[in-house]
Amino acid sequence: MPRTWFITGANRGLGRAFTVAALAAGDTVVATARDPHTMSDLTDARLTVLPLDVRDRDQVFATVAKAFDVTGRIDVLVNNAGYGLVGALEELSETQIRDQMDTNFYGALWVSQAALPYLRAQASGHIVQISTVGAVGSLPLFSMYNASKWALEGFSASLADELRPFGVKVTLAQMGGFDTDWAKSSMKFADGIPAYSAVRESILGTPDYPDMSAPAAEDTASEPAADNEWAEPAPEVAAAGLLALVDDPNPPLRRVIGPGAHQMVAMALDARRRDYITDPEFTWPA
Numbered sequence: 704m705p706r707t708w709f710i711t712g713a714n715r716g717l718g719r720a721f722t723v724a725a726l727a728a729g730d731t732v733v734a735t736a737r738d739p740h741t742m743s744d745l746t747d748a749r750l751t752v753l754p755l756d757v758r759d760r761d762q763v764f765a766t767v768a769k770a771f772d773v774t775g776r777i778d779v780l781v782n783n784a785g786y787g788l789v790g791a792l793e794e795l796s797e798t799q800i801r802d803q804m805d806t807n808f809y810g811a812l813w814v815s816q817a818a819l820p821y822l823r824a825q826a827s828g829h830i831v832q833i834s835t836v837g838a839v840g841s842l843p844l845f846s847m848y849n850a851s852k853w854a855l856e857g858f859s860a861s862l863a864d865e866l867r868p869f870g871v872k873v874t875l876a877q878m879g880g881f882d883t884d885w886a887k888s889s890m891k892f893a894d895g896i897p898a899y900s901a902v903r904e905s906i907l908g909t910p911d912y913p914d915m916s917a918p919a920a921e922d923t924a925s926e927p928a929a930d931n932e933w934a935e936p937a938p939e940v941a942a943a944g945l946l947a948l949v950d951d952p953n954p955p956l957r958r959v960i961g962p963g964a965h966q967m968v969a970m971a972l973d974a975r976r977r978d979y980i981t982d983p984e985f986t987w988p989a
C-alpha cells in the first residue's frame with residue numbers, strides 16, 4: 704500500500720533524501736521547507752511542497768492541517784528540521800540557545816502536537832523523530848545540541864507510550880554522521896573566549912570557531928573530530944535506513960541508523976553503566 708509522508712526540512716540534506724526515497728518507493732509526500740522555492744527542481748504529481756519554519760507554532764498547526772486537507776491522511780511524519788550549535792556553554796548567547804531549542808526541540812514538539820488529533824482519528828501513523836547518537840552520549844561544545852535532542856527523545860519516549868493504545872507509533876531515529884550541510888554551512892558557532900581554545904583544538908581540531916560574520920563560504924566550517932574519523936556516507940544511506948524502519952510492522956522506539964553509529968551508542972551506554980556500577984546499591988541486570 705502506498706504511504707503518505709509529512710517531512711520537515713525537506714529541501715536539503717537528509718530531509719531531501721527522505722523525500723526522494725519516499726517518492727521513488729511510490730509514496731506520496733508533503734514536503735515542508737522554509738523556502739519552498741529550494742524544492743522547485745523536484746517535480747512529481749505525488750509531491751506537495753508547503754512553506755514551514757518549525758519555530759512558528761501557528762504556522763506549524765496551519766501547515767499540518769493543510770497537509771491533512773491535501774492528502775486525507777499521513778502515515779509517516781518525519782521531524783527532520785534541525786541544526787547543530789557549537790560553543791562552550793558560557794560562550795553561547797540566550798538567542799542562540801533559545802533558537803537551538805526552538806528548532807530542534809519545540810519545532811518537533813509543535814509538529815507532533817499538531818498531528819496528534821488527526822493520527823488518533825485515523826488510528827494509525829508513525830512519528831519518526833530524527834535524533835542522533837548525540838542524544839545517547841554527549842560531546843564538549845555541543846551541550847545545547849545534545850540538550851535539544853535529549854529533550855526531543857524525552858518527550859517522544861513518553862509520547863510513544865501515550866499513543867500505543869491509539870495505534871500510533873513513535874521511533875527515535877538515532878543517526879550517525881552523514882554527508883550533509885549539518886557539519887558544514889548549517890552549523891552555528893558561539894563567539895569563542897580564549898579559555899576554551901584547548902577544548903576547541905581537541906574537539907574541532909582548531910583553536911578558533913569560524914567567523915560567523917564573514918561571508919558564507921561553502922563547506923568551510925570545521926567538522927567535529929568525532930565525525931572526521933571516517934568518510935561520512937551519503938544521505939541516501941540514511942534514507943534507505945529510514946525506509947527499512949517504516950517498512951517494519953513493529954518498529955522499535957529507538958533505531959540506530961548509520962555506519963559507526965552503533966559503536967558510538969554502545970560506548971555511550973557503557974560509559975553510563977560504568978558510572979552506575981560504582982554504586983554498591985546498583986545491580987546491573989544479568
Ligand SMILES: NC(=O)c1ccc[n+]([C@@H]2O[C@H](COP(=O)([O-])OP(=O)(O)OC[C@H]3O[C@@H](n4cnc5c(N)ncnc54)[C@H](OP(=O)(O)O)[C@@H]3O)[C@@H](O)[C@H]2O)c1
Pocket residue numbers: 711712713714715716717718736737738755756757758783784785786787806810833834835836878879880881882883884885886889
Ligand atoms: N548529518 C548528520 O551527520 C546528522 C547526524 C545526526 C542527526 N542529524 C539530524 O538530521 C536532521 C537533518 O540535518 P541534515 O544533516 O540534513 O542537515 P542540513 O543538510 O543542514 O539540513 C538541515 C535542514 O533543516 C532545515 N531547517 C533548519 N532550521 C529550520 C527551521 N527553523 N524550520 C524549518 N526547517 C529548518 C534546513 O532548512 P534551510 O535550508 O531553510 O536552512 C534544512 O532543510 C537534523 O535534525 C540533524 O540534527 C544529522
